Amino acid sequence: xxxxxxxxxxxxxxxxxxxxxxxxxxxxxxxxxxxxxxxxxxxxxxxxxxxxxxxxxxxxxxxxxxxxxxxxxxxxxxxxxxxxxxxxxxxxxxxxxxxxxxxxxxxxxxxxxxxxxxxxxxxxxxxxxxxxxxxxxxxxxxxxxxxxxxxxxxxxxxxxxxxxxxxxxxxxxxxxxxxxxxxxxxxxxxxxxxxxxxxxxxxxxxxxxxxxxxxxxxxxxxxxxxxxxxxxxxxxxxxxxxxxxxxxxxxxxxxxxxxxxxxxxxxxxxxxxxxxxxxxxxxxxxxxxxxxxxxxxxxxxxxxxxxxxxxxxxxxxxxxxxxxxxxxxxxxxxxxx
Numbered sequence: 001x002x003x004x005x006x007x008x009x010x011x012x013x014x015x016x017x018x019x020x021x022x023x024x025x026x027x028x029x030x031x032x033x034x035x036x037x038x039x040x041x042x043x044x045x046x047x048x049x050x051x052x053x054x055x056x057x058x059x060x061x062x063x064x065x066x067x068x069x070x071x072x073x074x075x076x077x078x079x080x081x082x083x084x085x086x087x088x089x090x091x092x093x094x095x096x097x098x099x100x101x102x103x104x105x106x107x108x109x110x111x112x113x114x115x116x117x118x119x120x121x122x123x124x125x126x127x128x129x130x131x132x133x134x135x136x137x138x139x140x141x142x143x144x145x146x147x148x149x150x151x152x153x154x155x156x157x158x159x160x161x162x163x164x165x166x167x168x169x170x171x172x173x174x175x176x177x178x179x180x181x182x183x184x185x186x187x188x189x190x191x192x193x194x195x196x197x198x199x200x201x202x203x204x205x206x207x208x209x210x211x212x213x214x215x216x217x218x219x220x221x222x223x224x225x226x227x228x229x230x231x232x233x234x235x236x237x238x239x240x241x242x243x244x245x246x247x248x249x250x251x252x253x254x255x256x257x258x259x260x261x262x263x264x265x266x267x268x269x270x271x272x273x274x275x276x277x278x279x280x281x282x283x284x285x286x287x288x289x290x291x292x293x294x295x296x297x298x299x300x301x302x303x304x305x306x307x308x309x310x311x312x313x314x315x316x317x318x319x320x321x322x323x324x325x326x327x328x329x330x331x332x333x334x335x336x337x
Contacts, residue, residue, distance in 0.1 A: 007085065042068045043078050052088070061318065063089045096281075097314070115160040122160065126153045176311075178334050179218045181264050182207045185251060187218075188225040196229075200243035201236055207253030211264050212333035220307045221331075224315075227300040228268040228327040235272025235325060246271045255333075258314060262333040269326045275319040 008015040023032035042049050049068040054061060065086040070078045133146035185207050196203060214221075232249045240247040250269040257263050308315040313331040 039068065039081055042070055042081055046070050046072070046076070046078055052092075061089065061316075062087065063092045097309075118156065118160045122153055122156050126150060126157065129153060176215045176217055178213050179216055179221075180211075181214050181216075181221070181266065181331065182209060182211055182253060184216075184218050184221050185225065185253065185266065188222050188229065189251075192226065192229055192233075196233060196249070199233065199237055200240075200247055201233060202248045204248060204250040207251065207266070208255075211253050211255060212262060214264055214311075214331045215334050216311055216331065217307075221311070224304040224307050224329065225266070225268075227304050228329070230300070231327070232268055232270035232272060232325065235274070236270055237272075239272045256330060258330050258332055262335060263313075263330050264333055266329045266331075267326055268329075269324065271324050274321040274323050274325055275317065276321045280317060280319060 005015055008018065023035045026032075027035065038049060048070070049066075051066055053064050053066055055064065065084075065088045067084045067086075069082045069084075071080045071082055072078055129146045129149040133143055133150060136143035136146060185205070189203070189205070193203065229249065236247050236249065248271055250267070252265075252267040252269065254265050254267075255262065256265040305315050308329060308331070311331055313329065316328045316330075317325065318328065319325040
């Protein structure tokens with residue numbers, strides 16, 4: 001076995017130190033056996049194996065293109081394998097984001113049209129039902145029916161309002177300002193801490209006061225944070241209906257980079273129900289929700305994604321079903337000129 005300097009650096013050795021070693025010397029047993037099985041398949045078939053593999057490293061998804069090519073002599077006998085490993089995480093992430101942005105942009109146009117068409121008639125329904133409600137006597141069947149109409153019509157109005165919010169991000173005439181992300185976290189926490197404590201959810205805040213400022217619409221970023229907390233709260237209550245030592249939401253703020261620029265990363269980390277792998281890529285789609293009809297519209301994460309995109313940031317989700325969910329938000333830091 002031999003390798004180039006890049007692989008040696010990843011393995012924390014010198015290139016000459018790999019001679020005479022096997023996969024078992026560098027990787028966990030399960031992973032080493034997987035690699036040896038794949039190597040054996042290439043040797044026996046004599047065919048190149050080209051695949052993408054996903055790994056979780058330090059809580060982050062790593063996507064690697066792995067190519068194994070058989071080395072043959074002049075008679076076609078396989079002498080060994082030439083392996084190449086390429087980190088394509090950034091490439092795949094950018095492709096996903098570009099596709100998602102195109103998808104959300106077209107949905108935004110549709111959403112705006114639908115919302116406008118619904119708004120006028122639903123306002124008329126609410127007003128007429130309110131008149132009937134006011135004219136009917138207390139406890140009458142008519143007042144009960146009118147009240148139900150108002151309640152359901154208001155729910156429709158709230159959905160159309162969310163649709164318009166989803167469609168309008170990026171068109172705001174309000175100027176962004178230099179703000180403290182730690183202050184936005186604190187203001188968000190003030191709004192919801194009483195409810196979280198009532199439900200027995202423990203909050204662990206770890207947001208450094210030394211975090212750089214950002215340029216943002218503070219109300220929009222607060223909306224994103226509220227949505228992340230709301231989803232975490234729902235997941236924790238589903239998993240732990242009563243008080244439990246693991247009913248915890250961690251909010252972590254730290255410095256990082258985005259596109260080689262200074263940035264701030266806020267992570268909302270809950271130990272709730274998690275998200276099944278098969279639907280993880282769908283949770284930012286408009287109207288996609290795992291909650292009951294009365295608990296959500298499926299627009300919260302879509303709107304959050306649009307807001308973060310408008311701020312030139314990134315929103316990612318890492319989750320293991322039944323174990324945890326991390327909503328990771330990265331925003332460019334303000335750089336004084």
